[in-house]
Amino acid sequence: MEVKFSPINQILAFCRQDLAISISKAINSQEAPVKEKHARRIILGTHHEKGAFTFWSYAIGLPLPSSSILSWKFCHVLHKVLRDGHPNVLHDCQRYRSNIREIGDLWGHLHDRYGQLVNVYTKLLLTKISFHLKHPQFPAGLEVTDEVLEKAAGTDVNNIFQLTVEMFDYMDCELKLSESVFRQLNTAIAVSQMSSGQCRLAPLIQVIQDCSHLYHYTVKLLFKLHSCLPADTLQGHRDRFHEQFHSLRNFFRRASDMLYFKRLIQIPRLPEGPPNFLRASALAEHIKPVVVIPEEAPEDEEPENLIEISTGPPAPEPAVVADLFDQTFGPPNGSVKDDRDLQIESLKREVETLRSELEKIKLEAQRYISQLKGQVNALEAELEEQRKQKQKALVDNEQLRHELAQLQAARLEGERSQGLREEAERKASATEARYNKLKEKHSELINTHAELLRKNADTAKQLTVTQQSQEEVARVKEQLAFQMEQAKRESELRLEEQSDQLEKLKRELEAKAGELAHVQEALSRTEQSGSELSSRLDSLNAEKDALSGAVRQHKADLLAAQSLVCETEAALSQQQQRSARERDELQGRLAEKESEEQGLRQRLLDEQFAVLRGAAAEAQCILQDAVNKLDDPLHLRCTSSPDYLVSRAQAALDATSALEEGHALYLASLTDVSALVAALTRFSHLAADTIVNGGATSHLAPTDPADRLIDTCRECGTRALELVRQLQDQQALRQAQPGLVRTPLQGILQLGQELRPKSLDVRQEELGAMVDKEMAATSAAIEDAVRRIEDMMNQARSASSGVKLEVNERILNSCTDLMKAIRLLVMTSTSLQKEIVESGRGAATQQEFYAKNSRWTEGLISASKAVGWGATQLVEAADKVVLHTGKYEELIVCSHEIAASTAQLVAASKVKADRHSPHLSRLQECSRTVNERAAGVVASTKSGQEQIEDRDTMDFSGLSLIKLKKQEMETQVRVLELEKTLEAERMRLGELRKQHYVLAGGAPGAEEPGRPRATPRSAAKKPPLAQKPNVAPRQDLQLDKKDGIYSAQLVNY
Structure with missing residues (x-):
């Protein structure tokens, strides 16, 4: 084709x-x-x-x-x-x-x-590609506005932290390239005018452009990080930035002194010292370095054929098809049904014709695609054959080279060997030439394959356009069918309407005929009744004459009665006048009494509402003060427990129900406001108490629950203030809904229940006994560990000798020293706890003191359990190492775990201890000793591991180049597999830690390191570290390095 x-x-x-x-x-x-x-x-x-x-x-x-x-x-x-x-x-x-x-x-x-x-x-180019693919907001030129930088950084501290680290790595690659270039150049300035020096210096122009932007972005991000995290957390960032700052400043200074850069780029000057990130106002002093590339003079270029490519005017789009139904059939009442059928048939024939044409086009496109695919497959087969020939040629070449080496070794044997060597060299050169030809053929095949792929893509586009045309025809056909069906339905509807009207007229005609018959019958009956009435009229006239005589007699009697009635009416009128005067007097007195009673009632209602308004105003002040405390900086030091918050929220919910009842009673009887005032007073105090304690509880809660708790408290305060404002207005009093406050109170109650510690499930009255039991169990576990270590040492001495015995003794001795130090720490912690209980319980019993400070008690119990469990695990790990069934890493991990557990016990004991207590000083000294002993266990384990393990040297003798390359590839595959396995295990470790933190339930004194620490909301938060738990800062009991390597979470009570 x-x-x-x-x-x-x-x-x-x-x-x-x-x-x-x-x-x-x-x-x-x-x-x-x-x-x-x-x-x-x-x-x-x-x-x-x-x-x-x-x-x-x-x-x-x-x-x-x-x-x-x-x-x-x-x-x-x-x-x-x-x-x-x-x-x-x-x-x-x-x-x-x-x-x-x-x-x-x-x-x-x-x-x-x-x-x-x-x-x-x-390495720089790979880092650049990876960075810009991961962060598409930054173009490859690295030029973005501060708004885009803020949007790319986001509001998550962890994302900002990670973005800063990636920019540091980016800057390191840029600076490393500049240092490598300057290291190879002569220190003389004139070297930049030589072509060899300019060849090395030319890429540094792009490096300068990248570094200026990266320096500005890192300064911005570091200032933002210092506004969110404490300074100690970012010490590593500051040190790394200072190193890069001095290297970048030296790079800019050296580049600006070179003549080559002076005519090509304007290099900015950095300040003498790095910015002070500990001072927020220093950001205003920062000046963004700007690199200026001056306009170049036009170069004398050789004449070349230039073609201006311009796209022609766009093809006009097909006009929109008008209403096909109206054009084809005309209006609904326009033509006869037969004409429409003929037009529909013609349109159907046209649609079928278009469909056949589309099928032909589709088949032709498919044949074209099949041909192209066949050509591609043939070329690929040919390419595969060429590759096989290439591989065979490479093998032949390798064999010939091997033969050539043998012939060179036997060069002194004679002319026969010399001739064979020359023949082998000719074969090798011929093979090399054939290999080069195959390589060129391979390149041509690759280019041909790419061209065919592009043609295949063009064909696919044409097929897509054809399919779109077919779909358009199908849509037109569906539209015509729908319109035809609609016309049929309209005709049927009109026919049905006309038949219904005809039936209706027939029924009306029959009804009129029936009415006419009824009227004729009524007329005949009326004529009969008229004759009957005339005969009855004659009889009535006779009766009238008889009655007229009786009437005259009655008139005479009536005149006599009228005279008697006149006399009686005169006496009755006089009596009515006297009764009217008395009635007027009584009505006047009644009106005075009613007006007086109405005034007293209105006065009573005003006084009752005044009492309600005063109580509501006082409640508004109380609630407003509680809401203001949520934003009061002095309130940030106030803390509360979730248990107390739950009790306050439940009481506030009960008060809300009482407030609803009082409001309903007051609306039923406005003269009695006592129930509403009493309920409002109790509700305002309890709601304010709940809001204040909610804010105090949020200071110890993780970030997300704390934010939700603060928002719920604000919503509760807003609704409560709206309610009391409605109660102060007579117009809005009846529309007040006290029940609206119940929803945020229930939210506070639920959040308080979620923030309750879930580590222990015991009653508060049993906490004291639980503390003593756990401390005793910990001491027993440590004693048992010491005995087991001594038994293992005796067994090791009898079962091993030489280097193994020396290693086992050193490890077991360090474990024994660690157990002794832990036992002394537990004893000192027990003494300190007794001192705390005696000094803090007052007149209460020891059990009541533990119950009152349940969170602190649960922290002690959790720490004691962790110490006992760590001692048991350490002994089991040591036993496995001595018996050669375990790993040295298990012993190292157990040492770290037990050191962290003892540090947790120290921190939990230190919360309520007096800073001048001698027991506290001894406890801190014991903590340092435990850390030293744990470090000794780790050191002895590592040295023993290095002493026992054999390191086999690699022997590469006897391996050819192909075998070495094969083993290198297999090793790379193994390395990638191990890296993938390592990444999977790290993810699994993260999931295990996350599940452990969920099960731990946020126990006091041992907060999960993967969750944000319980600090006041104004305090800065740093990203959690996987090695050590975080410690909340306190001014009264500040932990420092003297307390040990590991630190535990402190909670305010």
């Missing part, structure tokens, strides 16, 4: 050819700096193709292992492309990390001046 190249493809091919010429001119073996015009064309090429595919396709074919200068200039050009090239260059370079690393490792093993620089430069 013949492939036709369009003019665009020809232009792109010419551009790639031009880019290849620039690469070959920029990266050569001449000891001279890379010309800026060639580097600029390579960078523009990456922007034209939006990546570095062409650059790497030519660069990977360069003979970099043959010339160190060529590799040095390749690294320089790659650094420029990374900094100023297209952003996609970074991802393209990620795929060639192994090639960059191999070049650096190759030249690092050779004693070549440029080779050593190439080794350092490749």
